[in-house]
Amino acid sequence: MHCVPPADGLPLPRGTGQRVLVVDDDPRVAELLETTLSLAGYQVTTANRGAVALRAYETVSPDLLVLDVMLPDMDGFAVCRSLIRNGARLPVLFLTARDAVEDRVAGFAMGADDYLTKPFSVPELLARVHALLRRAGTTAAPSPVLGFADLTVDERSRRVRRRGRLIALSPTEYKLLRYLLVNAEYVVSKEQIMDHVWQHHFSHGVVEKLVSRLRAKIDAQAPPLIQTVRGFGYSLRLPGDG
Structure with missing residues (x-):
């Protein structure tokens, strides 16, 4: 699986073991996300359906949710609504092929913290994940x-x-x-x-x-x-x- 190398000699942001739940029904995208985030120091769990994601959330207690909008059983917005109703408080990065303004507005109104449109670059994904976790206070001090x-x-x-x-x-x-x-x-x-x-x-x-x-x-x-x-x-x- 090809990953984009760091640009201009700058190291890409790395995690310190935070738990990330990736929800995407495209197996190629899910594999890329799992491989990239795992290599960057995160603990990754994947789900290919909204219902599977809701069950995984209860088991994993993730620090961050990377959530595709277009899912076969329920869309990402419905997943986000369900989690919020049940008291979930974690940063959400919507990941979608859609680029319409109304979709972005709906995502942010639903409680999303960031929005990334496919196709995406690996360095941008890692930078956004790192920034969301830092703002949420779940970026631990790096190990010496x-x-x-x-x-x-x-x-x-x-x-x-x-x-x-x-x-x-x-x-x-x-x-x-x-x-x-x-x-x-x-x-x-x-x-x-x-x-x-x-x-x-x-x-x-x-x-x-x-x-x-x-x-x-x-x-x-x-x-x-x-x-x-x-x-x-x-x-x-x-x-x-x-």
Whole structure:
């Protein structure tokens, strides 16, 4: 599943385990939303019908609802009305192919907090989800420990470990690793790396040498985590993850 990489070297907003209920009857859209939000640090539950969403709400107690307007059994507005009648108080992001002004007005009047029209970009979706959760007070303080697979970085002590083994990095290697970690699973280009690590552009060979040094330390143990995506850049991901 393709996800749009961060633009201009900026990391995409990430969650801290908040629960998101996604309601969409299109399996492709539901899969994209579930994959994207899960990779961004959210706990995601999906539903393909309004009635299923109402039952899932009671079980999951989500922090945010991403709700398609056009559902086969009841529309998203009816789902929203039912939740409000039963005392639900959570941010709602309506997601729909409709773009008529009256639909947007109806959505906001129904209690929606935001409205995103299909097709949407992944960075915009993540930015809106993050903003809604922040306004609702459910964006927890970020953990000082970043992690992926068996790799951890403690941002307070600057200690890097893989499988518990301490790895010594130079300041430049640390900056690159942290950048790859906050964008784990996404592809970052050599230009984005230069902008983030040095705020200056060199030849691509400079980035390649830095990546090579970092690989020699981080990937000394299998499986390798720093992957080259030919023609695009680099990504921190497990082998075979695309």
